[in-house]
Amino acid sequence: MARQPVPRGAIGSLILIAGIVAGSVAAFSYTGGFLSPGRLTPEKLLAGLAPSGGAIPGHRRNHAKGICFTGTFRASGAAASLSQARVFAAGDYPVIGRFNLGTPDPQAADGTVRVRGLGLQITTPDRRQWRSAMIDAPVFPVATPQAFYGLLQAAGSKDPDAMKSFIAGHPEFPAFAGWAGSAPYPASYAGTAFNSLNSFLLTDAAGRQQAVRWSFRPEAPPEPMSAADFAGLGPNHLAEEITKRVAQGPQRWTLVLTLAEPGDPTADPSRPWPEDRRRVEAGTLTVERIQPEPDGPCRDINFDPTILPAGISLSDDPFPAARSAAYARSFNLRTSEWKDYPREAGATGAPRP
């Protein structure tokens, strides 16, 4: 049979299709990190965070053990001159939050976990949201997201010298290790302070920018305990205690903004700023109601630190962007693993969309 000539237009179409396919493969390869194996991807970070037996489905890939709360943020108005964000204008704004422990294991005993966290979402009437996830440590263990990945790898390594070599190459690490090894354990979430550690920019009405970090400082005294005494309180003490405490009365934290001065290390959360930096008390968080995480209001929230209202923005700190990518990946995984998603006993069906 004589071969039919392929019409010219068809050749053009085939080239176009081949180009689209090649482009898509290249794009997928790039986003998947296949073209640059050294690139830090959210997948690598989650693999580093996973316990030795593998990630626990249905749960946050870090800070997996937690409890929800609802409450109010009352802005004092004292920070309104620093930022045009509505959240700093005097007023009351609803909050959904989550007290949590820095572990990928939702069943970990409280006494085995050193780092405590606070996830917060404040919503203002202009339909903006400010989300933040903070920890109680005064500094982060390492200076960069890449170094955090290195730390996760060293901590999970079978090589007995892995941590020693990691520490030798990261002179910033001992500050965090010193805190972790010696700081007392507050007996309650209520007596725990939480720090942003990452730096952000505030923008005022005239467009002027100011770098800040923030902390939520508790009104309740910390009741400091040794690691052993704290562990003796029981494996789920923190959630049980805060549930009882808040049922008896609301608990409060003051939002303190710390203002950077020129030269302060805004891009490195492992380095504290000098103690004498100006501080502004921007408002009070009141925790009014505790709710378990299964079917609770915080369960479906990704406390992504890059979700910011106009008037607060990212600084040169590389962490929030890296965190955002890892949190999104964790969120997508856990919400799709709905068979294991935290639900009340007896509840059936898929979680809320």
Ligand code: HEM
């Ligand atoms: C590159 C560094 C980091 C990585 C890879 C990382 C990873 C993660 C992941 C995967 C989650 C679970 C997210 C979800 O499923 O919703 C998480 C939660 C959390 N992280 Fe990070 N994190 C990093 C740095 C930090 C820093 C610097 C802080 C605090 C200053 C922090 C505080 C928290 C807190 C409090 C939560 C729990 C929030 C909640 O209740 O949902 N993380 N992190």
